[in-house]
Amino acid sequence: KETMVHGGMILPEDLHYIEIIDDPDEVVRHIKKFVIV
Numbered sequence: 001k002e003t004m005v006h007g008g009m010i011l012p013e014d015l016h017y018i019e020i021i022d023d024p025d026e027v028v029r030h031i032k033k034f035v036i037v
Helices: 002-006 012-017 024-032
Strands: none
Touching: none
């Protein structure tokens, strides 16, 4: 996240929009919270 801020790719106040998840099952659970299938 900090690399993206320092590179000018995202504003510090927008960091709450980014979630870093390294477990595929957790990624699916996270997506399902926001997507209606």
